Amino acid sequence: MKKINSKKGWRFRNNEKKYLNKILKSDFSAGSDNYMSEKFETLFAKKHNQKFAISSNSGTSTLHQALHSFGVGHGDEVIIPALTVGMCGFVVWQCGAVPVYADVDSETFLIDPNDIKKKITNKTKAIMVVHLYGLMCDMDKIIKIAKRYNLKVLEDCAQCFLAYDNKKRISGTIGHVGSWSLESSKHISSSEGGVLTTNNKLLAYKMRKFGGLGFTNITANSGKVRIDKNKFQNPNWKRHNEFGYNYRMSELCAAVALAQTEKLEFFVKKRKNSGNQFIKVINESKSNILIPQKVPKDYIHSYYTFAALFNGKSRGVRWSDFRKKFLNFGGDGIYSAWQTVNNEPCFYKARKKGLYSGSMKISNSYGWGETPVAVKLQKNIMQFTTNQKNSNEIKKQILALKKTIEYYQ
Ligand SMILES: Cc1ncc(COP(=O)(O)O)c(C=O)c1O
Numbered sequence: 336m337k338k339i340n341s342k343k344g345w346r347f348r349n350n351e352k353k354y355l356n357k358i359l360k361s362d363f364s365a366g367s368d369n370y371m372s373e374k375f376e377t378l379f380a381k382k383h384n385q386k387f388a389i390s391s392n393s394g395t396s397t398l399h400q401a402l403h404s405f406g407v408g409h410g411d412e413v414i415i416p417a418l419t420v421g422m423c424g425f426v427v428w429q430c431g432a433v434p435v436y437a438d439v440d441s442e443t444f445l446i447d448p449n450d451i452k453k454k455i456t457n458k459t460k461a462i463m464v465v466h467l468y469g470l471m472c473d474m475d476k477i478i479k480i481a482k483r484y485n486l487k488v489l490e491d492c493a494q495c496f497l498a499y500d501n502k503k504r505i506s507g508t509i510g511h512v513g514s515w516s517l518e519s520s521k522h523i524s525s526s527e528g529g530v531l532t533t534n535n536k537l538l539a540y541k542m543r544k545f546g547g548l549g550f551t552n553i554t555a556n557s558g559k560v561r562i563d564k565n566k567f568q569n570p571n572w573k574r575h576n577e578f579g580y581n582y583r584m585s586e587l588c589a590a591v592a593l594a595q596t597e598k599l600e601f602f603v604k605k606r607k608n609s610g611n612q613f614i615k616v617i618n619e620s621k622s623n624i625l626i627p628q629k630v631p632k633d634y635i636h637s638y639y640t641f642a643a644l645f646n647g648k649s650r651g652v653r654w655s656d657f658r659k660k661f662l663n664f665g666g667d668g669i670y671s672a673w674q675t676v677n678n679e680p681c682f683y684k685a686r687k688k689g690l691y692s693g694s695m696k697i698s699n700s701y702g703w704g705e706t707p708v709a710v711k712l713q714k715n716i717m718q719f720t721t722n723q724k725n726s727n728e729i730k731k732q733i734l735a736l737k738k739t740i741e742y743y744q
Pocket of ligand 1: 393396419420422423465491493494517518527528529
C-alpha cells in the first residue's frame with residue numbers, strides 16, 4: 336500500500352475523523368437527517384453571535400441563496416466589486432439579474448463606497464461586498480449608502496473568517512447576510528462547502544428553503560424534512576411548496592465542517608501570524624518593490640492570503656521573473672489575481688452583445704473603462720500563501736521573500 340505523506344492532511348487531524356466515523360456508522364442518520372449540519376450551524380452561528388446559520392454545499396450556492404432571499408430577480412442590478420472571483424458575478428446571472436461593477440480602492444483593494452454610489456440606478460437591488468484576502472470593507476459607509484437607497488447588503492466572507500473592523504465587529508455580521516466558503520483553500524474547509532448567517536428570520540427561512548429544494552417543512556432554524564413519518568408517509572402529503580435548488584451540505588462535509596469550526600480561532604491565528612511576518616520582512620527590507628494591502632487603522636486582517644502590489648516594473652523587473660526567483664529561493668508559490676469579473680470572457684461577451692441571461696437586453700451605459708483601478712491592480716497583485724503548517728514552514732517562505740527582495744535591490 337502507498338505510504339501516506341505525513342506532511343499532508345495536518346489541518347484535519349482532530350475530531351474530523353471521529354465525526355466522519357460517527358456519521359458513516361449511522362447510515363447517514365436515516366430518520367434523523369441533518370444531525371452534523373445542525374451541530375455545525377449551531378456552533379458557527381454562536382461564534383458569530385448570529386441567530387441563524389445555514390449550511391450549504393458551496394460559497395457560490397450561499398451567495399445565490401442570499402440574493403434570492405433579497406428578492407433579486409429578472410432585470411435587477413446587483414453591485415459587485417470588479418476585483419473578485421467570477422462566482423460573485425455568476426450568482427447575479429443565476430438570478431436573471433445583471434452585475435454592475437464597482438471599482439476598488441487602490442490601497443485596500445476593496446470595493447470603493449464612492450464608486451458604489453455612482454453605480455446605483457433605479458434597478459439596483461443589492462450590494463455584494465467582498466472582504467477580499469481576509470480584510471473587511473468599509474461597512475459603515477456601505478451600510479449608510481444601502482439605507483439611503485433601500486438596498487440589501489450581502490457580505491461575501493469566503494476569504495474572511497473572524498476579521499474585525501475598527502468597531503470590533505466580526506466580518507459577516509454587519510450586512511443583512513454573511514456568506515462563507517469552505518472550499519479547500521479557505522481558513523477552514525470541508526473540501527467543498529459554504530455557510531450563511533443572518534439575524535433575520537425571514538431571510539434565513541428563504542435562504543434555507545431555496546437551497547433545500549423548497550421542502551414544505553423547512554424552517555428558518557432547521558432543514559430537517561423527515562420529521563414525522565406518520566404525516567410524511569401519506570399519499571396526500573405535499574412535499575414542495577416552493578421551487579428550489581439542492582444546495583444542501585452533505586452530512587460528510589458537515590462532520591468535517593463541525594470539527595474545523597471547533598478550531599476556527601486556531602486556523603485564523605495561524606494565517607494572521609503568517610501575514611504579519613510577510614509584512615515585517617517587507618518593512619524591514621525598506622524596499623518598495625512590494626506594497627502590502629493597506630490595513631486601515633484598528634482593523635484586524637484575517638490573512639486568507641497575504642496580498643501585495645508588485646511594483647517592480649519601474650525598475651525593469653517582471654511579475655513572472657520575481658515569482659520565478661521566489662520559487663528558486665524555496666518559496667511555495669505566488670498567485671495572481673483573477674481577471675476582473677467584467678473582463679472574464681463570459682461576462683465580457685454578454686456585455687458586448689448587450690444580452691444577458693438568455694435573451695434579456697442590458698444597457699451598455701457603463702462602458703468599458705468603468706473600473707480602471709481594479710483593472711490596473713489586477714495585473715500587479717501578488718498573493719502569497721499563509722496556510723503553512725508550522726513556524727519552520729513560515730520561516731522558509733519569509734526567507735525566500737527576503738532573498739528575492741534583496742536580489743532585486
Ligand atoms: C471571494 C469568493 N467568493 C466566492 C467564492 C466561491 O466559493 P466556492 O468555491 O465555495 O463556491 C470564493 C471561492 O473561491 C471566493 O474566494
